[in-house]
Amino acid sequence: MKLEHIGIAVKDIEQSNELFAALFDAPHYKIESVESEGVKTSFFQVGASKIELLEATSPDSPIAKFIEKKGEGIHHMAFEVEDIDAEIKRLGERGFKLIHTEAKAGADNKRIAFLQPKSTNGVLIELCQDKG
Numbered sequence: 001m002k003l004e005h006i007g008i009a010v011k012d013i014e015q016s017n018e019l020f021a022a023l024f025d026a027p028h029y030k031i032e033s034v035e036s037e038g039v040k041t042s043f044f045q046v047g048a049s050k051i052e053l054l055e056a057t058s059p060d061s062p063i064a065k066f067i068e069k070k071g072e073g074i075h076h077m078a079f080e081v082e083d084i085d086a087e088i089k090r091l092g093e094r095g096f097k098l099i100h101t102e103a104k105a106g107a108d109n110k111r112i113a114f115l116q117p118k119s120t121n122g123v124l125i126e127l128c129q130d131k132g
């Protein structure tokens with residue numbers, strides 16, 4: 001696995017795009033909404049990894065609930081795998097609890113699945129694989 005991106009929950013993605021563009025001295029390279037997750041995302045390339053900003057598009061979005069509970073900040077870490085179906089199976093067999101037991105469509109042309117943070121020391125972990 002390699003660290004593909006870190007997801008950061010933000011209240012106002014337009015404002016945060018400006019903030020992170022100033023931080024990295026480079027603009028985001030894409031904005032994309034994922035309706036099924038109720039989020040609008042933007043991506044910054046930072047070396048070999050990326051930063052994904054996430055803004056809720058509805059009050060019942062997981063990002064809205066996260067910000068309500070914990071405020072803005074690091075939401076998840078995403079690891080790229082070569083075969084997401086095999087990894088879901090392997091991790092399930094090792095006793096990890098998965099939020100998605102089947103890979104689903106995510107942002108940035110990826111198939112994704114999330115693990116339950118309860119089974120990973122409180123860290124929300126996303127597995128992702130390029131659709132190619």
Ligand code: ZN
Pocket residue numbers: 005006007052076078126
């Ligand atoms: Zn992500």
